């Protein structure tokens with residue numbers, strides 16, 4: 001869960017390395033460093049703290065050289081200190097290495113390298129010392145790099161530079177690494193935003209690929225050194241996508257990008273003539289023979305998966321959402337009648353990748369529902385459907401949830417049309433509601449009174465979020481967003497659970513957000529009355545004109561009237577705004593919440 005960047009060219013590398021790291025900070029931000037190749041040897045500068053600390057250090061000690069590597073860290077082995085920050089070097093300063101992932105056999109290797117002087121607690125530092133062994137055995141840098149890779153096991157994306165060579169060496173296994181191609185400059189990075197302002201021509205490296213790039217070009221080969229061809233693809237992302245676009249935070253920008261993201265997610269996928277949901281990526285026969293659906297995901301994506309479970313069950317399709325981390329280590333029986341849908345924004349979440357791999361070979365069909373073209377999940381699954389939300393930089397997922405749910409609503413319609421026993425929604429009523437969803441979200445963004453709620457309740461003891469049907473996963477998502485960025489205790493659960501325990505926690509200091517979607521609202525209103533009886537403040541999220549709800553709520557966050565299957569998306573936008581504004585009231589580092597990172601690439 002770190003960010004790697006590297007660059008070779010004909011002019012100074014440092015500015016592009018630092019801006020690359022800035023655009024990767026959502027992957028980890030507790031320490032950072034760079035290394036460049038100069039005629040006087042390798043220059044290595046690294047600091048604990050955010051990128052600003054590193055930039056200040058670089059200002060004080062100018063860094064030269066047209067080839068270099070950089071790293072922004074999310075600690076797994078050893079606390080965030082200058083010594084544990086990357087790059088790591090060998091005893092003689094011949095090679096510098098940055099790494100994202102975990103080297104499982106590092107302690108055995110470290111024992112083997114007992115004569116070497118280790119200066120950090122990290123797993124990564126074994127790599128430069130192993131390379132040193134190969135160099136002292138007389139191998140050239142590339143061979144030394146390859147022989148070292150053969151020795152390590154675990155998940156990794158690695159980039160290295162050597163003293164006396166302006167080449168950068170890179171490889172990946174289990175962690176993402178992409179190559180950026182420009183006229184006479186080449187980049188390596190954990191993700192495209194690192195170099196999007198310089199080039200949108202990208203090569204998606206695959207596990208086992210080894211890339212050697214220097215100012216004159218690049219070569220990709222497999223672990224045995226055999227050259228491999230990898231296509232250069234152009235990403236249709238605009239460089240400003242990697243910027244804040246004038247918003248105070250990426251999270252706020254991405255909340256306001258939802259109408260656009262939803263239009264992209266829905267475009268060309270709902271045929272109002274036939275009332276059918278259509279996916280160009282999924283040929284007609286894709287779901288032939290499928291009888292049940294498993295959805296695997298983590299975090300916000302798990303809440304989108306739970307939303308889809310409710311939709312599919314409602315359409316008579318046997319479906320269950322699972323936490324990937326549990327599913328991967330103990331997968332339920334699957335066979336050719338099972339469809340396993342992996343819901344993952346980044347396409348790189350290690351838990352979800354292992355859940356996919358746990359059913360490979362059982363005959364189950366696998367489908368990735370993801371936001372990132374070329375991500376590992378797209379290669380591990382039989383089929384892929386993109387949610388088309390555009391790059392999401394904010395660690396707290398927002399627009400990706402809405403686009404995931406919109407895509408899963410369409411997929412649920414398609415599955416209920418294709419699967420035997422499925423009962424698709426008649427008359428396209430859901431597709432109609434979906435087609436106006438982007439405008440409805442815009443109305444919520446334009447008219448929301450979330451600021452009043454945040455101002456009044458941002459320093460309460462705890463926060464509860466309740467809902468029924470699709471309102472249940474929305475309440476879980478609302479509480480996750482609240483926890484992630486305000487650092488306050490929040491819980492989301494089905495309103496049906498309230499009397500079976502959680503009601504004991506409800507007091508006048510625990511605001512309760514109640515989500516009304518237009519289905520089972522009467523029951524949810526009963527729960528609101530039980531909460532009011534304990535004097536707890538109630539903030540209802542409900543469509544306009546629901547006066548009977550307004551009577552029992554201290555505040556109503558209004559959403560446009562729409563189909564219950566779609567209403568959850570609108571309600572969630574209100575909860576996103578409340579979380580953002582409450583965190584802003586508390587002056588939290590909203591884009592870089594403590595202890596978190598955008599995509600969790602280790603289990």
Ligand code: AGP
Nearest residue numbers: 299300301344345346349396397
């Ligand atoms: C959500 O705000 C978090 N960033 C996190 O829970 C995230 O949803 C989870 O790690 C899953 O990530 P994915 O969708 O990229 O697989």
